[in-house]
Structures are given as C-alpha cells and as structure tokens.
Amino acid sequence: MTPNRTYGLIGFPVRHSLSPLIHNAAFSHLKLKARYKLFEVSPKELGDFLKSLSNNNISGLNVTIPYKEAALKYLDTKDNAVKVIGAANTILVDRKKRLKGFNTDYLGFSRHLTELKVKPKRVAIIGAGGASRAVAFALAKKRAQEITVFDIDTFRSISLVKRFYDLFPKTKFKAVAKIEELDMPNQDLLINASGVGMKDADPCLIKEGMLHKDLFVYDLIYNPVQTKLLRLAEENGCLWANGLGMLLYQGVLSFEHFTGKSAPIKIMKEALEKGAKKL
Numbered sequence: 001m002t003p004n005r006t007y008g009l010i011g012f013p014v015r016h017s018l019s020p021l022i023h024n025a026a027f028s029h030l031k032l033k034a035r036y037k038l039f040e041v042s043p044k045e046l047g048d049f050l051k052s053l054s055n056n057n058i059s060g061l062n063v064t065i066p067y068k069e070a071a072l073k074y075l076d077t078k079d080n081a082v083k084v085i086g087a088a089n090t091i092l093v094d095r096k097k098r099l100k101g102f103n104t105d106y107l108g109f110s111r112h113l114t115e116l117k118v119k120p121k122r123v124a125i126i127g128a129g130g131a132s133r134a135v136a137f138a139l140a141k142k143r144a145q146e147i148t149v150f151d152i153d154t155f156r157s158i159s160l161v162k163r164f165y166d167l168f169p170k171t172k173f174k175a176v177a178k179i180e181e182l183d184m185p186n187q188d189l190l191i192n193a194s195g196v197g198m199k200d201a202d203p204c205l206i207k208e209g210m211l212h213k214d215l216f217v218y219d220l221i222y223n224p225v226q227t228k229l230l231r232l233a234e235e236n237g238c239l240w241a242n243g244l245g246m247l248l249y250q251g252v253l254s255f256e257h258f259t260g261k262s263a264p265i266k267i268m269k270e271a272l273e274k275g276a277k278k279l
Contacts, residue, residue: 004033004034005032005033005034005035005057005059006034006035006036006037006056006057006058006059007023007034007035007036007037007058007059007060007061007062007258008020008036008037008038008039008058008061008062009036009037009038009039009061009062009063009064010039010041010046010049010050010061010062010063010064010067010071011039011040011041011063011064011065011066011067012040012041012042012043012065012066012067013040014038014039014040014064015038015040016198016223017038017064017223018222018223018244018247018272018275018276018279019036019038019062019247019251020036020037020038021271021272021274021275022247022248022251022268022269022271022272023036023251023254023255023268024036024271025264025267025268025270025271026255026263026264026267026268026271029264029267030259030261030264032259032261034059034258034259039061041067043066043070046067046070046071047074050071050074050091050099051074053091053093053097053099054093054097058093059092059093059258060090060091060092060093060254060257060258061090061091062089062090062091062250062251062254063088063089063090063091064089065129065130065131065195066129068087068088068089068105068129068130068131069086069087069129069130071088071091071101072086072087072088072101074099075088075091075099075100075101076098076099076100077098077099077100077101078100078101079100079101079102079103081102081103081106081107081137082101082102082103084137084163084167085103085106085130085133085134085137085163086130086133086163087103087105087129087130087131087133087134088101088102088103088130089102089103089104089105089130089131089134089250089254090102090103090104090250090253090254090257092257092258102253102254102257103134104249104250104251104253104254104257105130105131105134105135105246105250106134106135106137106138106141107138107249107250107253108245108246108247108248108249108250108251108252108253109134109135109138109220109246109249109250110138110141110142111245111249112241112245112246112248112249113138113142113218115245116216116241116245118189118216118218119142120139120142120144120188120189120216121144121145121146121188122144122145122146122148122186122187122188122189123139123144123146123147123148123187123188123189123190123191124148124149124150124182124183124184124187124189124190124191125147125148125149125150125190125191125193126150126151126179126182126190126191126192126193126194126196126205127150127151127192127193127194127195127196128149128150128151128153128156128157128159128160128175128193129151129156129193129194131193131220132149132151132160132191132193132194133160133163135191135193135220136149136160136164136173137164139171140164140167140168140171140173141168143170143171144171145170145171145172146171146172146173146174147171147172147173147174148173148174148175148176148181148182148183148187149161149173149174149175149176150175150176150177150178150179150181150182151175151194154175154177157175157176158175160173160175161173161174161175179205179206179207180210184206184210184211184212184215185212187215188214188215188216189215189216189217189218190206190211190215190216190217190218191218191219191220192205192217192218192219192220192221192227192229193220195221197219197221197224197227197228197229198221198223198224198227202227202228203228204227204228204229204232205229206229206232208232211232211233211236211238212236212238213236213237213238215233215238216238216239216240216241217229217230217233217238217239217240217241218240218241218242218243219240219241219242219243220242220243220246221242221243222242222243222244222247222276222279223279224279225242225244225276225279226242227242230242244272244276247272248265248268248269248272251263251268252265252268255268
C-alpha cells in the first residue's frame with residue numbers, strides 16, 4: 001500500500017543522514033501511513049522544490065546544511081524561535097498548503113546538553129550559520145555567561161553576535177577573527193557547529209595543545225561518529241559528544257509537528273543507535 005504522506009530531509013548533501021531511520025521507525029511503530037525520504041536538492045533547485053511541496057504530496061520537511069537560512073523566504077509563517085534565530089530546520093505543509101517554519105534544533109540541543117549534565121558558563125563556537133545560531137540561542141537561554149564565535153566569514157560571526165546581543169544582556173557575545181582568539185584555556189565548552197569534519201579530507205580546526213582536560217567538546221557532526229576534533233578531544237582527556245543526541249531530540253519535536261502525535265522516543269532512539277553502529 002502506498003503511504004498517504006511523505007516527509008523528508010532537504011539539504012545538499014544529505015546522503016549521510018540517519019533521519020529516515022528514526023522517523024520511519026516511529027511511523028511504523030504508530031502504524032502511520034507515512035514515509036520519510038532524503039531530498040538532495042541543489043541550490044538552483046531549492047525555490048522550485050519548496051514551492052511545489054503540496055503538489056508532490058510532501059507534508060513536511062526537515063532542513064539541513066546549507067538551507068536553514070535560505071528556506072526562510074519561502075515560508076508563509078514562522079514560529080518565534082525561527083524569527084529570533086533566523087533559521088528554520090522544520091517545515092510543515094498545512095491543509096491550506098501554507099509552509100509553516102519551526103526551529104527544533106535549539107530545543108534538541110538544549111535537551112541533549114541537559115541529558116549530558118553539561119552546564120557551561122564560557123563557550124566557544126566554531127561556525128556561525130543556522131545551526132550555530134540555534135546553539136547560541138539555547139546556550140543564552142541556559143544563561144551562559146560568555147559565548148565567543150569564530151567563522152571563516154567574519155561577517156557571519158558578527159551578524160550572530162548582533163542578533164543576540166540585546167536579547168540576552170546577561171550573556172556576553174563576542175566575535176573573533178581567528179580560531180586562536182577563542183581563548184580556549186578559559187572555556188568550559190567547545191562546539192563545532194560548522195560542516196568541517198564531515199569529509200575524510202577535512203582538517204581538524206583545533207590544533208594540538210589548545211584543549212584542556214576540563215573542556216567538554218561537542219561536535220554537531222555525527223557522521224563520522226568520531227570526527228578528528230572528537231578524536232583529539234579524547235586523546236587530551238576531554239569529555240565529548242557528537243550530534244546524535246541533538247539529532248534525536250530535534251527529530252522527536254519535528255515528528256510531533258508533522259503528525260500531531262507524541263513521538264515514541266524509545267523506538268526512535270533504538271533505531272538511531274542501531275544505524276549509528278553501521279557508520
């Protein structure tokens with residue numbers, strides 16, 4: 001029987017994603033006539049693809065690199081988090097064929113950080129795109145004292161700082177022009193929110209000697225499960241985590257937006273863990 005509803009992940013690339021495993025496991029468990037697919041869409045095809053969702057029987061999407069910001073102009077409505085963060089990672093097509101944007105990234109990250117019992121005060125973030133904005137928003141809501149951001153495009157890091165500077169006056173936001181200026185000895189959490197580390201040929205952005213044993217290292221990348229950054233963290237005695245937990249919890253929230261039903265978290269987590277073992 002053909003599923004009644006189609007959901008999926010849009011990005012470029014997306015072949016590495018485990019999102020179909022967790023959503024399809026949930027659909028199957030709840031006996032929902034739905035499926036979740038990967039949509040690898042090039043930048044020049046993005047507009048036409050998003051404008052034709054309802055015609056292609058696509059009821060909802062997750063959004064990943066590089067479209068979390070680019071997708072905004074195609075949305076008919078945005079929740080408050082999307083407006084503040086300036087990025088959307090979840091799109092719902094309603095009965096009137098309107099595209100409704102949500103940001104479940106920041107809540108997914110926040111929930112995973114709570115699960116890890118990490119309570120950072122001073123944070124360094126690499127990358128200043130849509131994922132980084134979600135992470136910075138979550139950390140400021142957790143009352144981090146200082147957040148320092150580096151991006152190879154200095155304009156992006158400055159833009160992130162300006163976005164949150166007035167909204168969170170108790171958190172000091174700072175943009176730096178070099179990774180060496182992240183003040184690593186005084187940080188208690190380092191986050192890689194860039195895409196660097198997904199490919200085997202990618203360098204490790206942090207140099208040997210910059211990490212210390214009291215630093216928690218979090219890489220939003222989960223494929224590979226242990227990036228060069230996380231391997232370096234382990235070698236230096238740091239506690240670390242990849243983005244699997246964030247993926248799970250943002251997926252749980254996205255699923256609930258898609259279906260209006262409570263997500264079977266245990267089933268989704270088991271599917272994710274099984275898939276991760278094959279990476």
